[in-house]
Amino acid sequence: MPTPRTELVELRGAWGLSQEELAALAGISVSTLGRWERGETKNPTPNLKALLSKALKIESAKELVEVLRPTGSGFAVNNAGVADAGATPNAQVAVSVGNADDLGRVHAVVPRLRRVLDAFDLPEDGPTRPLGEIRADVVRANEHRLEARYGVLADELPGLLTELARASQLVVGEEQRQQVASLRALAFRAADGLAFKFGYLDLSARLIDLMRQSAAAADDSLLVAASEYVRTENFFANGDLFTGGRALVKAANAVALSNRDLPDVAAAYGSLHMRAAVVVGRIGDGRAATDHLREARRAAERAPEGVYHGTAFGPHSIRIHELAVAAELQDPAGVERASAWQPPMELPAERRSHYYIDLGRAQLALGRYDDAHGSIEMARIAAPQHAREHPQVRSTVGALLQLRPGHSRVVELAAWAGARAV
Known part of the structure; x- marks a missing residue:
């Protein structure tokens, strides 16, 4: 029986891509991609691997091997590119693609973010690009936030905020001052996307205050x-x-x-x-x-x-x-x-994930336990990093674990989310 390539599906979801979008980026047919995801075919040929790596921004051969490894984490992918919670269960814990590494990167960057904010009026010397180039990076940082690419966002934020600190010292004239203040506000918002969701509430409150000050300065x-x-x-x-x-x-x-x-x-x-x-x-x-x-x-x-x-x-x-x-x-x-x-794929991944998280907890309250489990699985596919850290996911899955002890798919989901029976 085919074993789904769950990590390939989840990485596609982490980037907010439908099967049609990823197939177009990789230059393959949707049916070919679907067969890869469902585990119905062997690994792609070397030239197709290169195209897939580029489309999914996979940087190493080792990472590609992990992504293409059949995992069978308890849900399969149907012909429409949607996860089926009723697939053959697997008792092994399957961690979403990049989650362990990405979450580590987020927690590791928090002390650096604090240091950047502490010295924001005393930035280190370094190059400062034109505002247009900085603006493009600020836009991209908020795209990462909306698509729940928290590991990538963590990598980019310290350098971006440091450069904005330098730019704030170098502005000439009121128009430039307001432009930089606007960019600061949006960059602080992107940083808050990490701080609040990962439980750093004091840092979140500080970033929100800085965002409000910058928005006022931008007039x-x-x-x-x-x-x-x-x-x-x-x-x-x-x-x-x-x-x-x-x-x-x-x-x-x-x-x-x-x-x-x-x-x-x-x-x-x-x-x-x-x-x-x-x-x-x-x-x-x-x-x-x-x-x-x-x-x-x-x-x-x-x-x-x-x-x-x-x-x-x-x-x-x-x-x-x-x-x-x-x-x-x-x-x-x-x-x-x-x-x-159902939320369309063109919506940001974080927002789609929110929908399924809310649906899952509502279905749990109505006693529709299988539906609740399926909704949380869909939240995980839409934005795995977002779903894994969400407190309502943990509470919903913890309740399901209490109601369905020993249910293999619920046990796997609970282990992935760090949820305990409540």
């Missing part, structure tokens, strides 16, 4: 709104959801003074209401959550799905937040409505 009202969106992490961390909700409403009202017919403005306004819906949903205020979602939908009529100042917003993102609200309110009808849809 960019939409960047200020984005920083207020991110600031909600502080309120989630300290449990002060009422203040978090008020902060979001205040920020949304400030955006409302602008021209909301412009897509960027509508997205800033709508994203604040989208996040406020989840905050008040967690408090248990269903009526307020409905009102916030209504405002977000109105804004989405003027803002197509996209990434605005580092935040994904649009009709698809709202549907993901509708599910999050239903999960917070433990609303079975809302969960059913939201789960009748």
Whole structure:
């Protein structure tokens, strides 16, 4: 019986690629890639290996061997490129591609990030590129954050922040000063993507404060709104959801003074209401959550799905937040409505993973244990590094482990996520 190449599937997912996208990058047919992933064919020929390595940014022959090794981690890949949780189980623990190494890189970089921030006004001497080149790296860093490529992001952040510190000292004129401040704000946001998700809450709070200061210095009202969106992490961390909700409403009202017919403005306004819906949903205020979602939908009529100042917003993102609200309110009808849809591949991997994490915990609460397990598997495929570190994944899988002791696929998932029976 064919043994799936799970690590190949997960690496494709980590880069946010569909089978069609990876096949196009590697110059092969989708059916050929599907047979490789399902383990129905032997390893690719040397020339095809080279194309695959380039498409997946694999740097060594050893890493390629690991990626192409049949692993059979408890789920297979069907012809549509989707994981089937009902495949032949394997009791061995299969770690997602690069996770052990990537997670180590993230934790190792945190002391370096702290040192860079401590000396931000006293940067080391070194080259400083034109702002256009730095801007391209800041954009790429936030793409890594949105696609949950945390190991790659960890590698790039210290040098990028150090160069931005130097650039901040070298600016000439108000226009350049605002440009560098804008880049700083977005770079601090990318760094917060690591700090918050990996539990460094003090560092996260510091980065959020620096982002807010930089956004104000940039004199960019939409960047200020984005920083207020991110600031909600502080309120989630300290449990002060009422203040978090008020902060979001205040920020949304400030955006409302602008021209909301412009897509960027509508997205800033709508994203604040989208996040406020989840905050008040967690408090248990269903009526307020409905009102916030209504405002977000109105804004989405003027803002197509996209990434605005580092935040994904649009009709698809709202549907993901509708599910999050239903999960917070433990609303079975809302969960059913939201789960009748699946997030498209063009959405950032982190956001798709969030959808399946929320769906899994909602299905668990409804007693649909097999569905809950399948949803967490889908979250792992969408963004393995994101799912593995998410506390709701651990709590959901821990509950499944308690409810299904000895279930081989649940045991494997629990070992991968570091979850314990609850």
